[in-house]
Amino acid sequence: MRQLTALDAQFLHAESATTAAHVAGLAILDPACSRLGAVTRECLVGLLRDRLHLAPALRLRLATVPFGLDRPYWTEDPDLDVSGHVHEVTLAGPGDDAQLAEKVARIHERHLDRTRPLWEMHLIHGLTGGRVALYAKVHHCAIDGVSGAELLAALLDLTPEPRAVERPAPGARTTAPGLAGMLAGAVARTVLQPARTLYSLGRMAAELDTMPLTSALPGARQVAAATRMIAGRAPEPVEPSEPPMPIAPRTPFNGPIGAERRFSYGSIPLADVKRVAKSAGASVNDVVMTLCASALRAWLRERDALPDRPLIAAVPVAVRSASAREVVGNQISVMVTPIPTDLDCPRERLRVMARTMLAAKRRFAGAPTAWLGELSSMLPSAVTALATSAVFRLASIVLPPINLIVSNVPGPQLPLYLCGARVLAYHPMSVLTDVSGGVNITCFSYDGSLDFGILSCPDRVADVWRLMGHLREAMDELMEQVEPAVPAVPTGPAVRIAPVGHPSPVREMVPA
Known part of the structure; x- marks a missing residue:
């Protein structure tokens, strides 16, 4: 029996008519090396059937408690047919990056059906x-960045030839309790x-000066120090000279979002x-953080909307242990950090960003890794289910805690294959909410590249391709600050070495 954690349930509660809380990815494939020279829906469905036991999040659906009195449970779907979750479409033309991105954005807008396992694939x-x-x-209630x-x-496979995967012996199925057990x-x-609320309040009070956002509250350090002293804990985990987190400035990114993406x-x-x-x-x-800061700065300057102080970004951090790899759900925390959008010099932005991230890591190390879960569990599930969406929208109007979310997920540095086709790139996509802002930048490192995915609400950022262009320009700026690489001089007679320019900083947006 597995019940959703308070944090997992929070991703369900955050959904509304304008918020779909799923995470996604867009893989670009080259089928030339596959046996059939193509990737077919039948091949993908067969692969999923063969390896479904390796992906527990794909086998489970929600079992809800009547009237939302408690958090839902996970239960295996005995009637699961993966073919019902795999869809296929062909672009009418021209089939370029813009057309693909538009099609993907339309699919990403749509909510998942909560009566079925919460996933879809579109070829x-x-x-x-x-x-x-x-x-x-x-x-997102089923996976985080690492488990995703x-x-x-x-x-995926290491070669075009799919590996043989041994099926395990049938084991105990994950089932939800009956109605009486749920109630x-x-x-x-x-x-x-x-009692749970008081416990969470006590833990959070002792960490007010280390947690994102609360550290900026007046008297946060004094309250935290007094609480730790009462609990008999060590006095101050954060350097007293470290400034509190500044308040997020107003930007076009922040405010209520719409349903389009x-x-x-x-x-x-x-x-x-x-x-x-x-x-x-x-x-x-x-x-990566500097590139994002530079791109956001350029976009805001074009619209005469650049604040005179840094933007505030939330950076998800995985806290999943090796023993919890098979656990469905989220094991994440968040670092909140200023990003130097107020600085004009690219080199100075990088220097300040490195220093700022070091301070954010110190704060994160001192804070409880489960603070997001503690915050999510302070109120009964029925209350959070009703209030979350309204609270998010109100916060976006009154005082947005952050300007956006920036996420960097490490991936394998070798080529991978799906149904025999080589994966050329993998561009991640995440969630937009009223409280987190109308733009989200996520990147995934794979096979020598950083693959970016930028998701936006057009009510906040309509020209999202311009942001991607600014990211490339920011990379150009930083590369101009780097000394050109000079090959080693061979021993022997003196040779003349011609100046060597730096290599092209950015490849095509999607490899051909």
Whole structure:
């Protein structure tokens, strides 16, 4: 028996007419090396049937408690037919990146059917160059970034020839309790809820100065220090000189969102990102965050809407342990950090971003990793189910806590294959909500590239391709700051070395 955690249920409660809380990815495939020279729906359905046991999130559906009195349970769907979750479409033409992105955005807008396992796949034909795309989405209540990458890995192979996967012996099925069991559990949790709320309040009060957003509240450090002293804990986990988190400025990204979506995607060579990082003594993630800051700055400047202080970004962080890899649901936390959109010099933006991320990591290390779950469990499930969407919309109007979400998911640095077709790129897509802003930037490192996916609400950001263009321009700017690579001089007679320019900083948006 598996019940959704309070955090998992929060992703269900966040859904509304304008918010669909699923995560997704767009894989660009080259079928030239496959046995059939094509990727067919039949092949994909067969692959899913053979490997469904490796992906528990695809086998489960929700079993809801009457009247929403408690969080839903997971139960295996005995009538699951994967073919009902796999769809196929052919683009009418021209089959270019813009047309593909528009089709994917329309699919991404649609909510998943909660009476079935919460996933879909769409095989998209008709792309230029004989390519094929696979768009797959799974509800966020079932997976996070890490488990989503592992689910993808279960379907992929290291060679065009699919590997043989041994089916395990039938085991105990995941089932939900009956009606009486559900109601008994709901009553017990309702009785215990006041104690649970007090416990969560106590834990959060002791960490007010380390958690994102609350650290900026007046008196946060004093309240946290007093609570830790009463509990007999060590005094101050955060350096007193470290400034509190600033308040997110007003931007066009923030405010109530609509139901429509726009999507753009592109890739940047990972070698260039590593080269910039090495030259600046920064990390790859620091460079990614700087690229996003630079792109957002350029977009806002074009509209005369650039705030005079940094934007605030939320950065999801995986806290999933090795022993919890088979657990369906979310094991994530969030770092909240300023991003230096207010700085004009690209090199200075990178330097400040590296320093800011270091401070964010210190705050994150001092904060409880389960603070999101604690926050989600402070109120009864029936209350959060009714209130979450309204609270999110109100917060977006009154005081948005962040400007956007930026996520960087590490992936394998070798070519992978799906149904014999080589995966050229994988562009992730995430969730937009009223409270998190009308634009979301996610990237996935794969086979020497950083593959970006930018999702937006057109009421907030209509020209999402312009943001992707600004990301490429930001990479150009940073590469101009790097000394050109000079080959080693061979021993022997003196030789003249011609100046060597840096390689092209960005490849085509989607490999041909």
